[in-house]
Amino acid sequence: MHRYEALRSLESNARTYAATFEQVFEYGHGMRLRDSAGREIIDCLACAGALPLGHNHPEVRDAIIEFMHSGHVHQALDLTTPAKYEFVEKLFSLLPPNFASKAKIQFCGPSGSDAVEAAMKLVRHATQRHPIIAFHGAYHGMTSGALAAMGNLGPKIHAGPNASIGIHFAPFPYTYRCPFGTDGSQTEELSLNYLETMLSDPESGITKPAAVIVEVVQGEGGCIPVSDAWLRALRAITQEHDVRLIIDEVQSGFGRTGTMFAFERAGIVPDVLVLSKALGGGFPLAAVVYGRDLDVWPRGTHAGTFRGNQIAMVSGRKAMEIIVRDRLQENAAQMGALLMNGLRSIAARFPVLGDVRGRGLMIGVEVIKPSDELIAGPQDGNMARDIKLAAFERGLLLETGGRHGAVLRMLPPLIVTANDVAEVLERFEDAVAEAFAASE
Ligand code: PLP
Numbered sequence: 001m002h003r004y005e006a007l008r009s010l011e012s013n014a015r016t017y018a019a020t021f022e023q024v025f026e027y028g029h030g031m032r033l034r035d036s037a038g039r040e041i042i043d044c045l046a047c048a049g050a051l052p053l054g055h056n057h058p059e060v061r062d063a064i065i066e067f068m069h070s071g072h073v074h075q076a077l078d079l080t081t082p083a084k085y086e087f088v089e090k091l092f093s094l095l096p097p098n099f100a101s102k103a104k105i106q107f108c109g110p111s112g113s114d115a116v117e118a119a120m121k122l123v124r125h126a127t128q129r130h131p132i133i134a135f136h137g138a139y140h141g142m143t144s145g146a147l148a149a150m151g152n153l154g155p156k157i158h159a160g161p162n163a164s165i166g167i168h169f170a171p172f173p174y175t176y177r178c179p180f181g182t183d184g185s186q187t188e189e190l191s192l193n194y195l196e197t198m199l200s201d202p203e204s205g206i207t208k209p210a211a212v213i214v215e216v217v218q219g220e221g222g223c224i225p226v227s228d229a230w231l232r233a234l235r236a237i238t239q240e241h242d243v244r245l246i247i248d249e250v251q252s253g254f255g256r257t258g259t260m261f262a263f264e265r266a267g268i269v270p271d272v273l274v275l276s277k278a279l280g281g282g283f284p285l286a287a288v289v290y291g292r293d294l295d296v297w298p299r300g301t302h303a304g305t306f307r308g309n310q311i312a313m314v315s316g317r318k319a320m321e322i323i324v325r326d327r328l329q330e331n332a333a334q335m336g337a338l339l340m341n342g343l344r345s346i347a348a349r350f351p352v353l354g355d356v357r358g359r360g361l362m363i364g365v366e367v368i369k370p371s372d373e374l375i376a377g378p379q380d381g382n383m384a385r386d387i388k389l390a391a392f393e394r395g396l397l398l399e400t401g402g403r404h405g406a407v408l409r410m411l412p413p414l415i416v417t418a419n420d421v422a423e424v425l426e427r428f429e430d431a432v433a434e435a436f437a438a439s440e
Contacts, residue, residue: 004024004036023035023036023037023039023041024036025041028043028054028055028056029054029055029056030053030054030055030056030057030413030415031043031044031046031054031055031412031413031415031416031420032055033055033397039395040395041392041395041396041397042395042396042397042420042423042424042427043055043397043412043413044396044397044398044410044411044412044424045397045398045399045409045410045411045412046411046412046413047277047282048219048220048251048277048399048411049219049250049251049252049256049277049278049362049411050276050277050278050280050282051278051282051413052254052255052256052278052281052282052319052323052328052413052414053281053282053319053322053323053328053413053414053415054413054415055282057281057282057319057322057415059318059322060281060282060315060318060319060322063314063315063317063318064311064314064315067083067310067311067314068311072310073310074309074310074311075306075309075310076308076310077305077307077308078107078307078308081310083310083313083314083317084308084310084313086313086317087313087314087316087317088105090317090320090321091105091279091287091289091316091320092105094254094260094261094320094324095261095273095289096261096264096269098269099269099270099273099289099291102291102292103273103289103290103291103292104289104290104291104292104294104295105287105288105289106118106122106287106288106290106297106302107285107286107287107307107308108276108286108287108288108302108304108307109286109304109306109307110280110284110285110286110306110307110309110312111141111143111276111284111286112140112141112146112248112250112251112274112276112277112286113140113141113142113143113146114141114143114286114304114307115250115274115275115276115286115287115288116140116141116143116145116146116149116213116248116250116274117141117143117145117146117302118288118302119211119213119246119248119272119274119288119290120132120145120146120149120210120211120213120246121145121301121302122272122288122290122294122296122297122302123210123211123244123246123271123272123294124210125296125297125301126210126244126293126294126296127210127211127244129208129209129210130166130210131166131167131168131206131208131209131210132149132166132167132168132209132210132211132212132213132246133167133168133169133170133195133198133206133209133211133212133213133243134149134150134151134167134168134169134170134212134213134214135151135169135170135171135172135214135215135218136151136152136169136170136171136172136174136179137151137152137172137174137218137221137222137224137402137403138150138151138152138172138213138214138215138218138221139151139152139215139218139219139220139221140213140215140248140250140274141250142155144159147159147163148163148164148165148166148167149167149213151169151172151221152221152403168198168206168209170191170194170195170198170212171190171191171194172191172218172221172224172226173187173188173191173226173227173230174187174224175187175188176224176354176355176357176366176376177376178190179191183375184375188226188227188229188230188233191230192230192233192234192237195212195234195237196237199237199241199243200241207241208243209243210243210244211238211243211244211245211246211271211272212234212238212243212244212245212246213246213247213248214226214231214234214245214246214247214248215247215248215249215251215252216231216247216249216252216257216262216263216266217251217252217257217262217358217359217362219250219251219252219362219401219409219411220251220401220402221401221402221403222364222366222401222402222403222406222407222409223357223358223362223363223364223401223402223407223409224357224364224402225257225262225357225358225359225362228265228266228267229266231263231266231268232266232267232268235266235268235270244271244272244294245270245271245272246270246271246272246273246274247263247270247272247273247274248274249261249262249263249273249274249275250274250275250276250277250286251277251362251411252359252362253275253277253278253279254277254278254279254319254320254323255278255323255328255329255332255360255414256278256329256332256360256361256362256411256414257332257336257359257360257361257362258329258330258332258333258336258359258360259329259360260323260329261273262359271290271291271294272288272289272290272291272294273288273289273290274286274288275287275288275289278316278319279312279316280309280312280313280315280316280319281312281315281316281317281318281319281320282315282319283309283311283312283315283316284306284309284312285308285309285312285313285316286307287308323414326415328414328415329360329414331414331415331416332360332361332414333360335361335412335416335417335418335420335421336358336359336360336361336362336363338418338421339361339363339410339412339416339421339424339425340356340357340358340363342421342422342425343356343363343365343425343428344356346425346428346429346432347365349429350432350433350436351370352367352368352369352370352380352383352432352435352436352439353365353366353367353368353432354366354367354368354376354377355376358410361410361411361412361413361414361416362409362411363409363410363411364401364402364407364408364409364410365407365408365410366379366402366406366407367379367380367381367383367384367387367406367407367408368380368406369383379402379403379404379406379407380404380406381400381404381405381406383406383435383436383439384400384405384406384407384408385400385405386435386438386439387408387431387432387435388400388408388431390430390431390432390434390435391427391428391431393431394427394430394431395427396424396427396428396431398410398428399411410424412424
């Protein structure tokens, strides 16, 4: 333990879990972690979606070992390699054919944020326009451009002035807390009208943005899905106004929402698709995929030493193969429904649990201060944090998100089983009961 104590004194205060967890995580297998005291923890986060197969999947591990023994180059900038060829071939086979047939790929630095930077830079270059429209509550990463598109002021406060430069925000169809004050039944229509007005009324000042950037399920923003009809209407509006549509599937891609990509279900295609997290099967990899009409960058426009890491491509290709072979997107839909139903019955017993929502294995439970007058009582970030800590004491790793950190988020790996779901629900209910009793 001594060396870990030394590490703690060296690590920055900005560490996400510093104030929360004292454990040292030593081992991981599938959906389970084990700490240095031998305690088992159910990982219901999967590294915010970056571990589609959980920890240390044996087939991914073997593929990487085999690759390392093969003598193939393991970091190659943009050189053509067998690993890259096989990776791109596999990825394109998973994209809807009407998108794949006219798409190009550009590998980015190892994070989702860098791929968002690339997407924004690309549409700005291609259209020679600067403004981009993002949505309230959106999360696209922490580098300057991606942070600018974050629709939540909290994390921007520390970024200095002008943190939102070049970005305009539109209301997201958050039906549980309708930004227009309705009971939710008109939220989608009103958010589309708002956007339409932004794009057509000269007084909005942004009738010609380069693009609209959107998450099909807002992840960090509190697991808020949009409907297929809303997404189709968004696609139609952007096309009508000659505005590019960037879909950010960094968190929702690769089976997590029950289909390979969340946008697919609406039957639309984006102009630019942003991918990371599960793309590398647990290793850092990010890319943008976009229509050939946007292939306007001169060579080297989005460079970076560690973009397109070969080991991550081997891992990502193997993970894609396993997701398809084991139909893990279907498992995500089934296990997601089981988990969501269980959470809804728990929420019916505790007035501090409000909306339970999500899609597939991207699930959020909004924690509220119960109110007699309001449909959705005010968000209760403190109670959400108490539940998260009580859950962790019971060996269940969750994360909070959304406004005021009041949404408890679950993103188990796609390999989750019905037994795992039952265990998660049991520990979660106990945690809620403890936090609720302590508050009374
Ligand atoms: N976009 C979305 C939708 C995300 O959820 C995230 C991270 O959570 C990012 C972009 C940024 O990715 P990264 O943390 O790898 O920079």
